[in-house]
Amino acid sequence: MRFWVIVKIIAGLAVAGVVAFTAMLAYHITVKPLGGVFESIIPEAGSVLRVEREEDFAKYLDSAEMPDFEPGDRAFQKAHELIAMGKIDDGREKLTAIVNVFPTSPSAPTARRIVGQMNLDEILSSGFPEGKTNYEVKRGDSYFAIAGRNDTSLDILMHLNGMMELKNLQPGDDLLLLPLHFRLLIEPQRKALALWEGARFICEYPIMRITGSVPNSGKTVIASRRSTIGDRNVPPTAKDYRATSKSIQLKSPPLQIFPFDEHDDTPPSGLFLSEADIEELFLLTRTGNEVEIRNPKK
Numbered sequence: 001m002r003f004w005v006i007v008k009i010i011a012g013l014a015v016a017g018v019v020a021f022t023a024m025l026a027y028h029i030t031v032k033p034l035g036g037v038f039e040s041i042i043p044e045a046g047s048v049l050r051v052e053r054e055e056d057f058a059k060y061l062d063s064a065e066m067p068d069f070e071p072g073d074r075a076f077q078k079a080h081e082l083i084a085m086g087k088i089d090d091g092r093e094k095l096t097a098i099v100n101v102f103p104t105s106p107s108a109p110t111a112r113r114i115v116g117q118m119n120l121d122e123i124l125s126s127g128f129p130e131g132k133t134n135y136e137v138k139r140g141d142s143y144f145a146i147a148g149r150n151d152t153s154l155d156i157l158m159h160l161n162g163m164m165e166l167k168n169l170q171p172g173d174d175l176l177l178l179p180l181h182f183r184l185l186i187e188p189q190r191k192a193l194a195l196w197e198g199a200r201f202i203c204e205y206p207i208m209r210i211t212g213s214v215p216n217s218g219k220t221v222i223a224s225r226r227s228t229i230g231d232r233n234v235p236p237t238a239k240d241y242r243a244t245s246k247s248i249q250l251k252s253p254p255l256q257i258f259p260f261d262e263h264d265d266t267p268p269s270g271l272f273l274s275e276a277d278i279e280e281l282f283l284l285t286r287t288g289n290e291v292e293i294r295n296p297k298k
Contacts, residue, residue, distance in 0.1 A: 072098040072101070072102035072105030072106070072107040072108060072111070073105070073106070073107055075094050075095075075097055075098050075102070075107075076094070076095070076098055076105075076107035076110070076111060078094050079091045079092075079094035079095045079098070079111070082094060088118070092115060092118050095111040095114055095115045096111075096115055096201060098111040099111050099112050099115060099201050100201065112194075112201070112203075112204045113204070115201065115203075116201075116202065116203030116204055117203070119201075119202050119203055120202070120203055120280070123178070123202070123284070124159065124160075124280075124283070126160045126161070126162070126176055131178060131179075132160070132176055132177060132178050133150070133176075133177045133178075133179070134174055134175070134176060134177070135150065135174070135175045135176075135177050136172065136173070136174055136175075137169050137170065137171055137172060137173040137174075137175065138171055139171045141169055141171075142169070143157065143166055143169065146175065146177070147286075150177050150179055151179045151180055151181060151286065151288075152177050152178055152179055152180050152286065153180060153225075153283075153285070153286040154166070154236040155236065155282060155283050156178050156180065156283050156284065157175065157177060157178075158236070159283055160176045160177070160178060161175055161176055164242075165237075165239060165241075166236065166237050180284060180285060180286045180289065181197060181198075181289075182195050182196065182197050182202060182284055182285065182289060183195075183196050183197070183289060183290040183291065183292065184196075184222075184285070184289065184290070184291040184292070185291075185292050185294065186207075186255075186271070186291065186292070186293045186294070186295075187294045187295070188207070188210055188214045188271075188293075188295045189295065189296070191206060191207040191210070192204055192205070192206060192207060193205045193206075193207055193257070193271065193273065193281075195281070195284060202284075205273050205274075205277040205280075205281060206273075206274075206277075207271050207272065207273065208260040208272045208273060208274055209260055209267065209271075209272040210270075210271055210272070211267050211268070211269050211270060211272070212268075212269025212270065213269075214255065214271075214293070214295050215253035215255060215293055215295065216293075216295050216296075217292075217293055217294050217295050217296060218253070218292075218293055219290065219291065219292050219293075220250050220251050220252050220253065220255075220290075220291045220293070221250070221251050221287075221288055221289060221290055221291060222248055222249070222250060222251070222285055222286070222287055222288060222289045222291060223249050223250060223251035223254075223287065224248075224249045224287060225246070225247070225248050225249070225282060225285065225286075225287060226246070226247045226248075226249065227241060227244035227245070227246055228244055228245050228247070229243060229244050229245070245259055246259065246278050246279055246282040247259070247278070248278075248281070248282070248285065250291055253293075255270060255271065255293070256268065256269070256270035256271070257270060257271045257272075257273060257278065257281070258270050258271070258272050258273075258278070259272065259273065259274070259275040259278045259279075260272035260273060260274055260275065
């Protein structure tokens, strides 16, 4: 009987000891470090992760490799996501912001190309009415008079109305017209020719070749536009007009824009665009359009 009493006393003391140790351990963790055996079991909270000195932390920051950030990249990624989701207008707005705000960003050339294609798809489409007007033909009208009064050209008039050649006009006929109020921006150093409408970017064409001297920065206008076969000028009313080679002449300085021919070893002095690009530019311009040349001296 006395033996079991001793066992119960020992067991009670053991339980009390465990309870006391647990309480002290909890106090060590949550309230105040007790040191000694408790510190060896559970180090002071945060000591493993804590930087021992501020100087060491500063050195860590200095040596850390920070990621590069290119202006416009985030906006380009967002634009890509919006277009993929079918939010075309929102995506174009983001891309246009890159063109205007981050023109030297690595993303800018791609943004300009995408925005340009989106803009041209709408401008050259007869099914997209924005910016276009409907004109009802009146007695005595001619194609030249209609184009002149509405700041447009026979080329874009024929394109929007699906004409392969100019047909006879009848009073009451409806024509879809696009006033051509675009301006050209030529940047020889970038080898780029861009089309703008006021402060709105429309599209950009790469300049394939530059021959002769290019005038310094300044403003001028389109003096004339030529459609030729060989040395012969061909008017838009001619049946062989679509087979012509297009070129654009500026007023002052007298700079010319030609279609690029890689086989021409003696090209005239001027700027050269791809044949497809100058055909498109010809559609979108008329005599009198403003032109700005940005060619800063080196």
